[in-house]
Amino acid sequence: MAAARRGEQLDLPSFLGSGGAAVPPLLYADDMVLLATSAAGLQRQLNLLQQYCRQWGLTVNIDKTKLLLLSGRRTQHAAQQTAEAAGLTFAGQQLAAVTSFKYLSIAFHSSTCLAGAAAPARAQLARLAMHNCRTRCAEVGIEAAPVQLRLFGTMVDSVLSHGAEVWGVQLAAKAACCHRGSAGSAAEKLQLSYLRHLLGVRQSTPNAALLAETGERPLWQRWLRRAAKLWNKTLEERPGSLLQQALLSSVQLADGAHPLAQQSWAAQLAADLAAVGMQLDLQQPAPVDLGELGEAAQRRQLAQLQEALAKGGASRLEHYVHNVVGALNLAPAMFGQRETYLDAVRRRQDREALAQLRTGSHWGAEETGRWTRRPREQRVCPHCHDGIEDAPHMLLTCPLYAPLRLNFPDLFAEPHPPHRFLRQKPCRLAAFAAACHQRWLTATVALPAVPP
Numbered sequence: 001m002a003a004a005r006r007g008e009q010l011d012l013p014s015f016l017g018s019g020g021a022a023v024p025p026l027l028y029a030d031d032m033v034l035l036a037t038s039a040a041g042l043q044r045q046l047n048l049l050q051q052y053c054r055q056w057g058l059t060v061n062i063d064k065t066k067l068l069l070l071s072g073r074r075t076q077h078a079a080q081q082t083a084e085a086a087g088l089t090f091a092g093q094q095l096a097a098v099t100s101f102k103y104l105s106i107a108f109h110s111s112t113c114l115a116g117a118a119a120p121a122r123a124q125l126a127r128l129a130m131h132n133c134r135t136r137c138a139e140v141g142i143e144a145a146p147v148q149l150r151l152f153g154t155m156v157d158s159v160l161s162h163g164a165e166v167w168g169v170q171l172a173a174k175a176a177c178c179h180r181g182s183a184g185s186a187a188e189k190l191q192l193s194y195l196r197h198l199l200g201v202r203q204s205t206p207n208a209a210l211l212a213e214t215g216e217r218p219l220w221q222r223w224l225r226r227a228a229k230l231w232n233k234t235l236e237e238r239p240g241s242l243l244q245q246a247l248l249s250s251v252q253l254a255d256g257a258h259p260l261a262q263q264s265w266a267a268q269l270a271a272d273l274a275a276v277g278m279q280l281d282l283q284q285p286a287p288v289d290l291g292e293l294g295e296a297a298q299r300r301q302l303a304q305l306q307e308a309l310a311k312g313g314a315s316r317l318e319h320y321v322h323n324v325v326g327a328l329n330l331a332p333a334m335f336g337q338r339e340t341y342l343d344a345v346r347r348r349q350d351r352e353a354l355a356q357l358r359t360g361s362h363w364g365a366e367e368t369g370r371w372t373r374r375p376r377e378q379r380v381c382p383h384c385h386d387g388i389e390d391a392p393h394m395l396l397t398c399p400l401y402a403p404l405r406l407n408f409p410d411l412f413a414e415p416h417p418p419h420r421f422l423r424q425k426p427c428r429l430a431a432f433a434a435a436c437h438q439r440w441l442t443a444t445v446a447l448p449a450v451p452p
């Protein structure tokens, strides 16, 4: 920076606004990033670094030193070629150009946006963490759902969402606006797959049901909360700090007619908050109320579920709302709290049988008929031929399970609609669900083969 002040041409990028101050090289422990708007400026910075190292007896690991051209719209191949052709050197050795580089564990890419590069890279690492987590659980025999969810938070999500306050804002807005409640990123898919595995349900189970059952917040909400916390923290910084200059620059970019205005972090955070119905005034920055944000995000989650229902064709979701939650009980509070059976039921197969009936991902013809695209009205119970073989039929009316119901008189003391029936003692319900599954397996083997 002293050299820049002496007037040497280092071509440091500058912050928007705040008098266009230069962005200094970024130093973190023994990591260093030199930024320049031209190859010549970057070479001069490298020369200064070399002089400094010679003076203080320091060395730079050339093998780990890479050149990355943040090229915007160019292809990654063109970006790498351009960087390579600049022939930049350190201590006489040419530096290798790359198309992506990890800085503080966040992947930056020459031609892909931050979210596009960082989210898949985090998901790849988190997949390993998830594998380790599951292996460890299996080794020590952990089957309890609350422990597995806690382990996901500490072992997997800590890897998955690292740095998400920076790279996750764009994906959060996309997920908050979409009625599926997910932007479909690799990171979000990983969380949903962990929840499916935990519940023992199929790929096709609606995301809203997975999240409501486990009480887990979708990643977009976690990322949005982290970004809001970073916003708040930055506002508390001393005026003129690097972080605050970066934020003000981002606000300035969001405000202008610049082609990248919508890519600015502040603009994306404002878009996230707008998606949950909160306003962020970029002209007069004020802290975001995190409590209010949590409630607004849950209201948005409920609205997403309602949008998906209104679109039609979401029969598993309709089952979940009508037969499990109860249409009159639809409220933001249905998210964010784990269903009691996940804590109470210890036996995995009992818990899974109940989760499958609750989420509609079960063994009956209503579900298995989808695989052969059989119309719903034809997915009739093969055991009694009296009605569609869906969860209410199996639990409450099918004569196949009549002997079992006698073993659970407490559950059948009075007639209940399905959503009330499913609110009874979780351990008894789960034991009954598992017994039904067993009975079904035995009876299905004995059925004559269905002509195709």
Ligand SMILES: [Zn+2]
Pocket: 381, 382, 383, 384, 385, 386, 389, 393, 397, 398, 399, 400
């Ligand atoms: Zn039946």
